[in-house]
Amino acid sequence: NAGVTQTPKFQVLKTGQSMTLQCAQDMNHNSMYWYQQDPGMGLRLIYYSASEGTTDKGEVPNGYNVSRLNKREFSLRLESAAPSQTSVYFCASSGFSGSVYNEQFFGPGTRLTVL
């Protein structure tokens, strides 16, 4: 049981390049999330998917797109990377189904640098 896995662990891009961050979970969770972490800023929600087939914007969606490929996988795409997107990206999942308890399980993160 690997939990939440993310690839790649590290990535360096040049301004304007595109890339997709991959995330998969093996806990049969309904909900999946993408967060951005910057020092002193906490975690900000980029996009989330409440269930397979749905996606919604979070606090900071501009410059990103997501795909909920199936129940296990939720990818984050940067179409044209900018230096302001240099950050650590975390994927998370939860079995949340409309009840109020929402424990989220996090992947190890992708450290992205945009030059």
Place this chain on the structure above:
Amino acid sequence: GEDVEQSLFLSVREGDSSVINCTYTDSSSTYLYWYKQEPGAGLQLLTYIFSNMDMKQDQRLTVLLNKKDKHLSLRIADTQTGDSAIYFCAESSNDYKLSFGAGTTVTVRA
């Protein structure tokens, strides 16, 4: 999202107690959580408290909730070097999202 605030740094001597404080603004918060992030890793749930509780104890961890003042605290007894990490307070209400504080970096010194 709703605001969750924490102080950014705490330094504590090994063996002492650590107290990390958090304030939140959403009066409809139902669960409040403490997550721990070790260097280079993702976040892991440490403990949580339901909003109708005042206190929860789990081994070395004690969570206190003052719902009137919207204040949450995490006390770690007998702090060890392995407790050095970033601690995040988070709250949820009746939707899919968690709102996180900025995180408190705890440094344990010998």
